[in-house]
Amino acid sequence: MLTDRQLVILKTIIDEFAISAEPVGSKLLIEKYGLPYSSATIRNEMAILEELGYLEKTHTSSGRVPSLMGYRFYVDSLMEINVEDEVKQQLQTVFYDRRKSVNEIVVECCDILSELTSLTSVGLGPDASRESLQRITLVPLTHKSVTAIIVTDKGHVENKTFAINPELSLEDLNNCVSLMNDLLVGCPINEILDKLEDEVKPILAARIRQHELLFNAFMEAFVRFAGSNVHFSGKENMLYQPEYSDVVKVRKIVKAFENNDLWRQLNPVDQGMMIRIGDSDYELGIEDVSIISSSFKTGDHTHGSISVIGPTRMQYNRVVSLVEYISNEIQKIFDDEEVE
Amino acid sequence: MLTDRQLVILKTIIDEFAISAEPVGSKLLIEKYGLPYSSATIRNEMAILEELGYLEKTHTSSGRVPSLMGYRFYVDSLMEINVEDEVKQQLQTVFYDRRKSVNEIVVECCDILSELTSLTSVGLGPDASRESLQRITLVPLTHKSVTAIIVTDKGHVENKTFAINPELSLEDLNNCVSLMNDLLVGCPINEILDKLEDEVKPILAARIRQHELLFNAFMEAFVRFAGSNVHFSGKENMLYQPEYSDVVKVRKIVKAFENNDLWRQLNPVDQGMMIRIGDSDYELGIEDVSIISSSFKTGDHTHGSISVIGPTRMQYNRVVSLVEYISNEIQKIFDDEEVE
DNA sequence: GTTTAGCACTAGGGATAGAAGAGTGCCAAA
């Protein structure tokens, strides 16, 4: 069990290191933070905190740096969650604009989050492939092209344009679409891929000459629902953090940011906060990275999340407060809608 | 006028520097490329080429580096355009798949381009805001939400979901959409914003209670057409180039890559190739960058382009050949369609 | 006249050494 003095010292070191990114020495705690102990006392306490695993040294005669365990303890027991009123107000103007879709709100929240934290944030919109097919509509463009518009029950839209030619008539297309509307409406998008293969394809093959072409085109359009709902804000913020002033690390970060699939995998499945410190278990390929995520339920089977990515020394209290607040507010919007 | 020997030396230096990114010395040209002259002769020639402005030195006793003028000369007079047959074949499988839309082809070509060149490529799809409105369709999702789907004559789709509530009835929305279909169909998207304000808004105001809300929502959806058609491939490739092994430069590059508007501005307006060497006139904020772009006409008023971005020392012959070939092939697809 | 061998010269890169500075650990006194 830590004494009060040890707690204060640990907390101050974590706070200071979040700002300076430099190992913290005993003298600084007195000069800058006015701790009412001598530097020798602080050094003794720091030695104890190190022995207990909360602090580390970068070399024998350096100042102290919080360990992963130190951060974990800070996050679990030491930090205070609090969002400033001005920030709340700023955010409310985003949330209470009812014209906006979930995805739009998620995108705007990410932008604000990375602005407020000077870090990188990722928003994962609800996974559209868990939504179900609402309707496929054909809109003729010219006398030789038609676009098929696929809408889910949550209003996610994909489309695919077809050229009308001797091999593929408008009638064929109409038949195909009404067949699919009959068989597939109400079915979750991720199950449609199988159903398309098993149920639609045989019928199509019997009725339409260019069934392969049609079939593949629709397959492709349905597959697209699964992608394209990862939004990043402030990617470059991460590159201004002093711990990544090394080109090799920067490359790794950029590479990780380009890999949307990775972030879809990192989407926390359970509702609520998830605080990954030092990215110990997940394979980001970057060191010294922490990820604060919070997910929200947007329907029976769908959920989204917002995350902030930053160096391990990030200001957890601020970041966690913001992410939690925003995620809760987004959740509220959905809960309200359900009740209505 | 340059002698044949000077041309050979200039070309060899440019080729070698493209590979090594290190200043090229007289000895190397003999050892690696077997030029049949002594190093002294080559040094004399290099001194002349430097005086003429085709070469530069990084310091008094360094090897030579091609100057911007040297590259310009190389591109205009020295390089041979040639695409290998295997590459052509690989690309044909992309082009002759008629199920694909322009945007899909552009995206695939970018992916292939950055793969083949190990550089970064950008594709700009046709600017949807020059296309004209084909139709707005309403698709009901639940009893309290409807999505409006806006389609252009080229098959570009945007949508906007509305919540039905006591203030905004389905009827209102229906009225609004049929009004817009009457007044705006056939009108170019970029003119619609004005028309919406001048013609639609007054009528809407008279008929519908929540006209402001509706109006703004549609405005927003129309604005979206202008964005979101910039596609990057291989962003991280650029970071592996030795000239950008400095963090400050890497940051600039990443920042420039994040700025989609910038790339939309860089879209070459005229048809055909555009070779920017050393990025002299445009404001990318990065040094030592060249951009090879080629645009293609996709309709009366719309065009797209593909570009490759790389260090100034890039292999112009290879990159220009590829970009030109791909751009021409994309153009062919459109020309064919017009004839059909 | 052109080409080449040879040599003096230059600037950058890497290694080494020393000095400065920031911090620790620990002992002995308060």
Add this chain to the structure above:
DNA sequence: TTTGGCACTCTTCTATCCCTAGTGCTAAAC
């Protein structure tokens, strides 16, 4: 239990030196 003091450690910065790759120029060779 706390603190002043001091020896010790490690990093970082700077200066210096050497080595090397490359040049320019001159004089000799072709």
